[in-house]
Amino acid sequence: MTFNSLTFIAFFAIVLFLHRLPLAWSVKKSNLLIASYIFYAAWNPPFVVLLWLSTMVDWWMARQIYRSESTRARRGWLMVSLVGNLGLLGYFKYGGFLLENWVALMAGFGVAWQAPGWDIILPVGISFYTFQTLSYTLDVYLKRAKPATSLLDFSLFVTFFPQLVAGPIVRPTDLMPQFATPRTATSPQMIWGLMLMTLGLFEKIVLADGLLAPAVDAVYGSDKAPLLLDAWLGTIAFSGQIFCDFAGYTTTAIGASLVLGFSLIDNFRYPYAALGFSDFWRRWHISLSTWLRDYLYVPLGGNRKGPARTYVNLMLTMLLGGLWHGAAWTFVVWGGLHGLYLVVERFARQRIGSWPVWDRALTRFGLIVLTYLLVNITWVFFRAQDFPTAWRVLSAMLGIGAPGVPILSFWLIVSVLTAMLPLLAVHGYMRERQLHVEGQRLPTLVVGALWASMAFLIAITQGGGDAFIYFQF
Numbered sequence: 001m002t003f004n005s006l007t008f009i010a011f012f013a014i015v016l017f018l019h020r021l022p023l024a025w026s027v028k029k030s031n032l033l034i035a036s037y038i039f040y041a042a043w044n045p046p047f048v049v050l051l052w053l054s055t056m057v058d059w060w061m062a063r064q065i066y067r068s069e070s071t072r073a074r075r076g077w078l079m080v081s082l083v084g085n086l087g088l089l090g091y092f093k094y095g096g097f098l099l100e101n102w103v104a105l106m107a108g109f110g111v112a113w114q115a116p117g118w119d120i121i122l123p124v125g126i127s128f129y130t131f132q133t134l135s136y137t138l139d140v141y142l143k144r145a146k147p148a149t150s151l152l153d154f155s156l157f158v159t160f161f162p163q164l165v166a167g168p169i170v171r172p173t174d175l176m177p178q179f180a181t182p183r184t185a186t187s188p189q190m191i192w193g194l195m196l197m198t199l200g201l202f203e204k205i206v207l208a209d210g211l212l213a214p215a216v217d218a219v220y221g222s223d224k225a226p227l228l229l230d231a232w233l234g235t236i237a238f239s240g241q242i243f244c245d246f247a248g249y250t251t252t253a254i255g256a257s258l259v260l261g262f263s264l265i266d267n268f269r270y271p272y273a274a275l276g277f278s279d280f281w282r283r284w285h286i287s288l289s290t291w292l293r294d295y296l297y298v299p300l301g302g303n304r305k306g307p308a309r310t311y312v313n314l315m316l317t318m319l320l321g322g323l324w325h326g327a328a329w330t331f332v333v334w335g336g337l338h339g340l341y342l343v344v345e346r347f348a349r350q351r352i353g354s355w356p357v358w359d360r361a362l363t364r365f366g367l368i369v370l371t372y373l374l375v376n377i378t379w380v381f382f383r384a385q386d387f388p389t390a391w392r393v394l395s396a397m398l399g400i401g402a403p404g405v406p407i408l409s410f411w412l413i414v415s416v417l418t419a420m421l422p423l424l425a426v427h428g429y430m431r432e433r434q435l436h437v438e439g440q441r442l443p444t445l446v447v448g449a450l451w452a453s454m455a456f457l458i459a460i461t462q463g464g465g466d467a468f469i470y471f472q473f
Contacts, residue, residue, distance in 0.1 A: 003197075003252045004205050011039065012256065019260055025182040029152055032260070036161035040125075043165075047123040050088060055158045057084045058133045062140040062147040074141060081137040089130045092123055094327045125165030127324055131291055133158055136172045138295055145173050153179040160262075162253040166246070168267040168287035175262070183261035192436065195451055196255025202454040203248030210461045211419040212241040215412045219393065220383050225404040231396035233408060235376050237416045238383045239272070240423050246285070272424055273431035274371050275364060277341040288324070292317050310346070315339040325382070330390060334381040341374060368428070 002008060015035045019028055041048050061081040068074045136157075139145040148154040157176045185193060219226050219234025226234065250267040257264045267286050274280035281289040297317040303310040315336070322335015377394070384390035395401040408416075430438070439447060 003249065003256075004201055004209075007042075011035070016259060020184060026152065028182070029156055029179060032161075033152065033156050033159060036156070036159040036164060039161040040159065040164060043124045050123055050126065051129065051159055054085060054088070054129060054133045055155050057081060058137050058158075059148075059151060059154055062137045065137065065141050066147045078137060078141045081134070085130050085134050089126055092126060096327065128167050128169055129158060129164060131169050131288075131324075135169070135291065135295065139172060148172070148176055150179075160257075162256040162260075163250070163264055166249045166253075167285075168250055168253070168265050169291055170264060170287070174265060178262050185259055185261040189258050189261065192439075193255040193258030193260075195439075195447075196258065197252050198255075198451060198454050198458070200248045200250070200252030200255060201458050203244040203251065206454075206457045206461050207419050207423070208241045208244035208248060211415045212237045212244065215408055215416045216241050216383065218407050218412060220385075220389060222407050224407070225392050225402060226396050226407045227404040228396055228399055230404065230406060230408045231393050232376075233413060233416050235379055235383070235393065235397065236420055239372075239376055239379050240416075240420050242379065242382070243268070243271070244419075244423070270427040270430045272372050272375075273368055273427040274375075275368055276371055277338065277345050277374075280371060280375060281338075281342075288321065292321050296320065307347075307350070311343045314342045314346070318342065330381045330384055330387065333390075334378050337378045337381070341378075372424075 015032070018031045018035075021028075023031075037048055037051070040051060058081055061077050061084075064077040065074050065081075068077060136145075136148075136154075140147055148157070153176055154172075156179055157170070157172055160170075160175065163170060215234055215237040219230055220238070247268040250264075254264045254266070265287060269283040269286065271280055271283035274283050297313055300313040300316060301309055302313060316339075318335045318339030319332055320335070322331045322333070322338070325331045325334070377397070380394045380397070381390050384393065396404045442450075
């Protein structure tokens with residue numbers, strides 16, 4: 001069941017109706033929990049067992065960690081949680097990848113090792129809810145939080161359907177306290193939530209799938225080298241597609257949660273107006289970047305053990321962040337490039353310091369453009385299915401290699417420009433602004449017209465109800 005389907009609209013209407021009935025709060029939470037299991041089971045019912053397993057393992061391990069007085073026992077219970085969660089993630093997501101690389105390694109030594117078949121279906125959203133439940137036991141172990149006192153509240157935290165399969169990755173201290181007391185959306189919350197859901201679906205259906213995906217598929221699906229212009233437009237189109245697809249999901253999730261009376265954290269803050277790569281990761285997939293910072297980068301030593309160790313920690317964090325996205329070396333290269341960017345940026349900042357020219361508007365604009373262009377280089381490896389495709393597109397973008405052939409038609413070029421020019425302009429304008437504040441400044445008539453226009457374009461856009469890209473992660 002995806003947000004961009006009629007099935008979800010009917011499902012959400014029923015959930016909202018039940019949630020606004022004059023029932024006991026425990027009954028309403030039970031309804032939400034059941035609805036969350038139904039929502040997840042719509043993809044593959046047996047995988048609900050994985051949700052139950054993650055829930056019960058971390059529920060009990062957190063309690064044991066909290067009760068244990070010795071450091072050794074606490075570490076032991078934490079290891080059970082880590083092995084259980086990461087073991088499931090590794091088996092389903094990385095088992096085939098490890099087998100393929102083992103076969104390649106053996107072949108390098110002249111050993112013809114035959115790997116068994118690996119026809120394992122990847123449970124949707126497993127990377128997201130695994131990190132979410134891990135944050136719970138890790139917070140208890142680090143004494144940042146106490147174990148939940150209600151199994152119902154904890155189960156709902158793990159499975160809350162708006163953000164279950166593609167985030168944002170919510171911390172227990174952000175969401176579980178909201179389950180403690182009855183919550184029903186006020187009229188302003190209801191209106192704003194429905195508007196956010198419309199905006200999110202507009203980003204996904206109209207921009208990502210309607211205007212941008214055809215150009216991306218044409219460039220990255222071709223076995224021929226594209227022209228320089230086509231390569232850049234196809235990659236820029238993907239930068240817009242991945243943003244509108246993923247931000248569209250989280251915006252819809254935040255809106256759906258608000259309609260039910262709950263608040264989720266922002267996951268994007270106009271990342272294509274980022275001034276450097278540290279700024280980019282403060283704006284892109286914020287819930288993952290902060291998770292990696294708090295539970296990986298800082299425990300590794302962060303920036304507390306000298307410049308060399310800091311650079312190593314940055315690279316390790318981004319390489320693992322790349323691998324989190326998918327079991328392929330192209331994702332590792334994507335993460336490695338971002339790690340390299342962060343290392344170079346940090347090195348340059350330490351050497352240059354507070355140069356007065358950085359405060360000039362033209363310089364800042366130039367650095368924003370440079371950041372965006374370099375981010376697009378990394379998107380090549382994120383989108384390409386293999387290295388030959390990545391090299392073919394990247395060579396064309398850099399103007400090296402054999403001359404390319406035209407791939408994008410006139411109308412595909414127009415569709416990319418129609419979507420990307422306004423999108424980048426919005427990111428630039430909204431860089432230091434907040435959406436709800438800007439929305440309150442606009443006249444009601446203008447807001448209504450924009451809302452109606454988005455709803456109309458959603459209704460008339462012809463699409464196949466494509467799943468969100470991050471469902472595969």
